[in-house]
Amino acid sequence: MPRTTHVLAAVLVAGSAVIASMSSGGGAASGPDTRDPASADAGIPDAASADPIQDAPPSAWAGTLRMDPHERHGTASDGDLWPSCWSDDGSLYAAWGDGKGFDLDGEFSDIGVARIEGEPGNLRGVNLAQGDEVGPIWAESGYNRKPTGMVCVGDTIHLAVQDLALDFNDVPNATIVTSTDGGRTWTWDESGPMFDDHTFTTMWFADFGQGGEWSEDGYVYVYGLDNNWRDSFNDRVQDPTNVYLARVPEDRVADRRAWQFYAGSKGADAKPRWSKKIDDRRPVLHDSRRVYQQMLNPDIVHDMTVLSQGHVLYNKPLDRYLYTSWTEYTLEMYESPTPWGPWSRMESHDFGGYPWGPEQHAGYGATIPSKFLSDDGRTMMLQSNVCPCAPSGTPVYRYSLRQVELVPGRDVEPSNPLDGGNLATDPGTVAVSKSVRQGDLGALNDGATDVSLDDSDEELKRDSWWGYTWPEPKRMNRVVYTTGEIQDGGGWFLGRPRVQVRQDGHWVDVAGQVTDPVYPGRESVGSTKRFTVTFPETVGDGVRVIGVPGGDLAYSSMSEVEVYDDLALIDGGFEGQTGGVGGAWTFVGGAAHGIDGNGNHSHSGAKNAWVRTSEPLGPQLLTQTLRVEPGETLDLSAWVRTSDVVETVRLGVRYDGGEQIETFAGVPEWTYTRRATSVTVPDDVTEVTVVVGYDADGGDAILQVDDVALTR
Structure with a gap:
């Protein structure tokens, strides 16, 4: 599949559970589940004979996830990527790529390390080392150095550095460099890269808090991709669809001989196997999804896999591991109860295709530093970047933070009363859509229809939706939606849109739904027209109106979506019946x-x-x-x-x-x-x-x- 080769790779957060799921919530701060009685190399099956790993399912753990559509806190800095760690000395250390770091009058470098002090909104930094002071380039011409992951073990800093092709489309080598003096000087094994042959060459670490204080088993956990740091736009190498995991004693991170690789799990309690042989490894996460497969303009980057260079945060207050990933136009989040899984999709926040305005932008190199985690674990800061080298319209080429709010799901019985009003205005409601060109979904449940939202996002997409998620299940039997502005290029649904509810992380069609008046399924539907969908009472922790978007630009519009559970006999006039007696009857x-x-x-x-x-x-x-x-x-x-x-x-x-x-x-x-x-x-x-x-x-x-x- 042809793709353009410009540089920006939008960030996709992959954390702890997909936006569309919830279960029992989390809050136990008993410590990470990393204990492992299995010995390395014990009973490792041949990798070729192992069962194929399945795509990560939608999460049933997460309730709601709300993400800033744009930068909340910027800094006076220059560069991208910024993997970081929180040291015992209280400072945040971070490494940039292709920039000047925090010295805007200084020299440009493909890699550098800085110390960052302060809190979001008042951050300041100082450069410590850059270029050859940080690490070597192992490959011949056509490659430079890029930081991909950083971990602090006490006051010792380990940084993963890769050789990245100048066109950003393959990564043949990677190594670990180490500093014991606060990032000023760095050492590494000069005999050669720790990993080569495009194998495990994009690495990042599990972040266990300040100096690793939340780790209980004495290991550093390292995640890795093969081939490239994100989708290879020119297909020089295979696009990454697997995340692998290694562990190493925290006092031997720089010693390749001490590394062990996750080689699958065994038994009813899924105890992990570990092997010193990299050929024995098995993915901890597999996701073969591709996003933006067809664009209105086929010459811009499209058809991308979703696993990319990111970050794993152990969120101790929520007792969950959160992986943040990205694509050119989305931020992805995954969650897991252990470092090795099972991982589930939690969020795919879609910012739409280029160009972006100041109201929203995606980003790449997504990380969530533990230093800025709230006491309850529900509020986090996500760092990501937008390169001025891409036609994004809104570069964010500095250390940059946006806020993420995550509320785990609560596995409780629905408690909303009959005729309790519009559930879309309940506290904790988070609006969701495929994308929103305006950047903010606040108008969807503001009680007015004077603002039209649309998901015109440059994609020739099959599905378009508007709705809500909650941290706990709700009973409901009626959805009322009001169309947005209908224009020549789109704004309507083809055919009749349907109502879905979210149950155990999955979106499912509601049975027996009847729409009044009948939705025409074409441009003649008109702007700000009100439609009521009734159905037998059902339960879910999310609801949405979904359909095939219409028009040459393939988008729908919406000005309001209301949700109710009231005393209602469904289809009393039998107008919604097709064939025989059915639906609610x-x-x-x-x-x-x-x-x-x-x-x-x-x-x-x-x-x-x-x-x-x-x-x-x-x-x-x-x-x-x-x-x-x-x-x-x-x-x-x-x-x-x-x-x-x-x-x-x-x-x-x-x-x-x-x-x-x-x-x-x-x-x-x-x-x-x-x-x-x-x-x-x-x-x-x-x-x-x-x-x-x-x-x-x-x-x-x-x-x-x-x-x-x-x-x-």
Whole structure:
């Protein structure tokens, strides 16, 4: 696949669980799970015979993740990448690539190391070493040095340095350099690179806090990619789709002979195997996804894998490992309970294709320094960069921080009350979309429709969505969305968009959904038009409206999305039925039944339900189950008509332990007649089944039903 070869590689955060998932939350600060009784090289299976690793699944651990769309704190510095570590001496040490560091009047260098003091918003730095003082270039012409990872073991600093091609498309060599004097001087094994042949040549470390104080097993954990530091835009080498892991005693990091590689797990408790042989290694994370596969402009960079040079933070307050990765246009985050997995996708924050304005930008080389982690672990600072060498429109070529807020999911029963209002305005709600050109999704749940949001992002995409996530599950049965501005190039959905909810990290279609009015599925839908989607009550910790974007520019627009759980009989007019009785409605009995759809037999609209039999089958009932509040009084009505032989029409509710069903005479005039009854919900009942039907006592018994309604 052809790709352009310009340099910027947008950053994708891969941390601790995908934006779309949640489970039991985390907060135990008992220390990292790194204990391992397995001995190195013990019972290692042949790598070729091992089961193929699967793509990382969506996370069921994370609840919500909110990320700044742009830089929050910049610094007076020059350069990119900035892998860092927090030393015992209290300082943050960081290494830059291709710049002047914190001396803007100094010399340019392909690599340098600085000490950074202060807190976000008031950071200052001083250069310590650069160029040949930091490390060598092992390859011949066509390569330079780049820092990829840094770790502090007490006051000792270890820095991973790679040979990166000048066109950024392959990495043949890498080594570890070490400083014991606060970054001023550096040493390394001068006999050759620690890793070569494009194997494990992009390295970063697990960050265990100040000086490694959160580590309990005496090992340094090192993650690595083969071939390149990100997707190889010209396909000179294979694009990285695997992350590998090594460990080494913390006092022997520079000694290659002491390294052990993760070689898979064994047993019901997935104990890790370790091998000194690099050929025995197995990936700890595999992700073969490709993003932005088709662009409006095929000449700009596209079709990229998502695993790139990043960072792993052990978030001690949340007891979770968070990996941040990136692509040209996205920041990716993954999470895991241990250094070796299982890793799950937590977030793919999409900033759209070039160009960017000041309202949003992606970034590359994503790291989350432990020094800036909040006490509860939920607020972090992410460093990433945007190169002026790419057509991004917004360079961020300095030590730069944006804020990330992560709330683990809570595995609890939904507690939102019926008719509790718009769930989109509940505290903790985080809006989500495929992308948003305006950079900020705040208008999606502001209660107004005067601001139009859209996901015009230069991609010829298949899916477009607008919705919300929460840290805990919600009950819901109605979504109301208002379209944004419809323009010649797009803004609408092709066909009818559908509602999905997030369950255990996965987005699934809601069953039995009915849209009113019918969505036209073309440009004629119009701007700021309101559509209501009702469905049987369901539970999820996220909800979204999703569909295929329309127009030559392939985007949708939205001005508001509302979410409710209220007392609602779904599709009482049967207009949403396709084929037979289905969706929220079920049928109990043995008679023939179905939907009339030509408007000739309905009370209103085009459709109605019907039941017909000549057999003496007894009660034949259309039913629908819904949640109610104990003790409330409900008014139930339906428009019915019958053939002459029908003597009894039934209308009411059933519930666990009883029923309240009123009987009425048939309607021999074959004219629609409204039947109504009131029911009082017992104090111990939270769910009822509405029933409407008739008694089939023999003869040609026909019932037609329409406009069933339930109100308080």
